[in-house]
Amino acid sequence: MREDTSSIITCSLTLLTTVFIGLKFCEVISWSWWWVLCPIWGGLVAFLVLTVIALVWIDKITGTD
Secondary structure, three states, rough: OHHHHHHHHHHHHHHHHHHHHHHHHHHOOOOOHHOOOOOHHHHHHHHHHHHHHHHHHHHHHHOOO
16 A cells, blocks of 8 residues: 555544544534444454455465464
8 A cells, every 4th residue: 555545544534533523522423432433443453354364365375284
């Protein structure tokens, strides 16, 4: 991923998280804090899932038992 693309994604997730927190504090939304902070932990979960898939795929290709 290019540096520009990753910084755009990071800025977008930060902005989205900030908007969600503002809406939560202003009582516009009544979501749980898990959903409000989803842009932060959602990216981490996606990264971990993709890493596990890649490791399993590499293991399958190399034929390691």
